[in-house]
Amino acid sequence: MRIGVLGTGAMAAALAGSWARAGHELLIGGRSAAKAETLAGRVGGRAGSLREAAGFGSVVLLAVPYAALADTLRRAGADEGTLRGRTVVDCTNPLDMATMEPAPELLDGGPSAARRIAGLVGGAHVVKGFNLAPAQVWGRSPYGPGDAPVDVPLCGDDEAALAAVRTLVGEMGCEPLDGGGLERAGLLEATAAVAAGLWGQGRQPGAVFGPAGG
Template sequence: MRIGILGTGNMAEALGGQWARAGHEILVGGRSAERAAALAGRIGARAGTLKEAARFGEAVLLALPHDTVLDVLGGAGDLGDRILIDCTNAIGPGLLLTTGPGPGAARRIAAATGARVVKAFNHVTPTVWSRTPPVFADGPLTVPLCGDDADALAAVAGLAKDMGCDPLVAGPLARADLLEATTAFLIGFWHAGRDPRTMLPPPAALGG
């Protein structure tokens, strides 16, 4: 698959590197040509502008600080026919969502761009996505996906599988609001040095 990446930070490197190793063709676009070229060199990709990355292929990874997203997308060109993978987190001081009432980050991005947005890869750190593969004692890492377009969901599920992960379609894009809030909640556990899995009994223990 041809994948454009908007951004040159740690998430862009972790996910882009995994997909490049899996044989996908990657074009990295950034606000800094030097940073885009450096990242492309590290992961075996091509470098270009944000607009070139947005138009490059079937899928586009949005890997930018959330507070810059709408400004950058405004200059990236038409994304109306693209699969846009949103791995951003709109989390501010106190680990609270900065989107306030109303739609969450992914739904606002979809409304602003008209793209086929899939919320994915936002719930853990770049360090985890850099593992080859992201597999732990309990097995492959599950990647929840939220989106309204079946073909887009299938394509992003394939990218998760290419990394060695287990994709889980968690519902329409409206449920991305819950995924974003859950991520903020989980980060609080991890920052406190606690394992959030300890609050979850195995499914068989939940009863009927």
Template sequence: MADVLGTRWAGAGHELMVAGRTPGKAEALAAKWNARTGTIGEVAGFGDITLIAVHYPDMAATLTQIGDTLRGKPIVDCNNPVEIENFTLVTEPGRAMAQDIEQATGGHVVKAFNLCQASVWQMEPPVFDGRRLAVPYCGDDPQAKDLTRQLIADLGCDPLPVGGLRHALHLEAMGAVIISLLWGGRDPLTVFNLVDRR
């Protein structure tokens, strides 16, 4: 997700900086985007908004590493805390990973970009039957939501605000449904269509 979203945003003219728990991966992404790498603290100080894209088993360690470097800053959470045996959420019942990220970092989290597989984000732009993809997002901080809205629009998508961060739980639950369909063999571009029109 970091790779494909960052590639699209770099192509839209955004200046990016990359941090990662695996320096080689961060350096490869930075080279691809003609960007810089830095520590998590340096990235936090660099950006107007930060995307956190981490496989859910590594989230706790990542948040420990982030610490309070993102306190008070806008954050986009595109992650799905879904295990792939029963396709259920691994978070505490009634609580979203986005809320856990906000609590751990002290940042202003917006949930977005978690309902499509990476190949959808590679489309320039994502258009289906002549209509732009609508991207739901939710959060509590107006500035963070406005920055996220712009990032969605920069992908050629229609931003779809769905309320406060408490709704992230519903987006994550929907993510579990979509992941189960993808693992069941559904085409990422036509996951809800009964007939694949390719």
């Protein structure tokens, strides 16, 4: 696949690196041309502007802070149709990146980040995923049979878009799970907020569910 990447931070590096290892063609777009060049050099893709990354592939990863969503998509030309018909992979969480506190919208029952993105992408298909585990988990893929399983719930409304992202997940040695339609993406975002709070307390989020098998 041809994959455009919006962002040059930890999630962009981890997911783009993994997808490059799986043989996909990448164009990394950042608001900083220097950071895009550096990341493209590291993962093996090309560098460009946010707009070039938006128009490059059938799949576009959106990996920027919640507070930067609208600005990033505007710079990518979404309101001019650069993303129309493409699959936008939304790995974002509505958290303050400095404090890991949930955004007010998440606490007040406002629209999920995924829903906000769907309203900004100008006819692209949004798939929510990869937001529950830290970047390091994605950066270590592909996983093999001897590794602990990594399950990846995906929420989306377009079957072809979901199928493309399931393929990417499978190539990472991870298991794609059906998380339901995009209206359920907020549940994944709230789960990530709880997990981030537990990480912040030095706890393992998985431990709140108890041992597997009851």
